[in-house]
Amino acid sequence: MEIKDQDKTVDVPVKDEMYEETVKRLKKLGAEPAVIGEVTKVVSVGPLEKLLNLARANSLWPMGFGLACCAIEGLMAANMARFDLSRFGYEVMRASPRQADVMLVCGTVTKKAAPFVVRLYEQMAEPKYVIAMGSCAISGGPFVDSYHVVPGVDKLIPVDVYLPGCPPRPDAVIHAFMKLKEKIINPEVVNRQ
Numbered sequence: 001m002e003i004k005d006q007d008k009t010v011d012v013p014v015k016d017e018m019y020e021e022t023v024k025r026l027k028k029l030g031a032e033p034a035v036i037g038e039v040t041k042v043v044s045v046g047p048l049e050k051l052l053n054l055a056r057a058n059s060l061w062p063m064g065f066g067l068a069c070c071a072i073e074g075l076m077a078a079n080m081a082r083f084d085l086s087r088f089g090y091e092v093m094r095a096s097p098r099q100a101d102v103m104l105v106c107g108t109v110t111k112k113a114a115p116f117v118v119r120l121y122e123q124m125a126e127p128k129y130v131i132a133m134g135s136c137a138i139s140g141g142p143f144v145d146s147y148h149v150v151p152g153v154d155k156l157i158p159v160d161v162y163l164p165g166c167p168p169r170p171d172a173v174i175h176a177f178m179k180l181k182e183k184i185i186n187p188e189v190v191n192r193q
Helices: 017-029 034-042 048-057 070-079 114-123 135-139 170-185
Strands: 002-005 008-011 102-106 129-133 161-163
Touching: 048 170, 070 102, 070 129, 070 170, 102 114, 102 170, 129 135, 129 170, 161 170
Parallel strands: 102 129, 129 161
Antiparallel strands: 002 008
């Protein structure tokens, strides 16, 4: 705090009763009172939405269900020791959509399977994210000309990350999770419908 008096500036310390009371208590305990000033310089609270997005991005829980052969790569091989999805914290495959926040659509979505894929998506709690895994989930793959195949899961539900390949490699699955994490932390790049 500055006080101006006829062309001279005098610094007057601001009196803070809480600070003085805390210093007294710390001295009684034998702790160092200088720590208080250091902590206030280090800790700063950002916007709540940024903090929530950071927490969401680092605690993704995928739903463990598979539609076709991509499930072997996405749900099994990526969790094996060589690729170890658990080192990123994504190994908790949930059996219930109510406990999951990431849906991996692994494989061909047929018109017969489409209603339960949509139902599972709707049962997931908000915010929820979708990774379309494999060329069948993205565009129908080699079966796109069949009368019974949905030409891309994005016709049914909004997709956040597309993971191409037939089947995609397990390290690509990890990369897709990293891209989803980036999207969650930086929501200004997300354009959901």
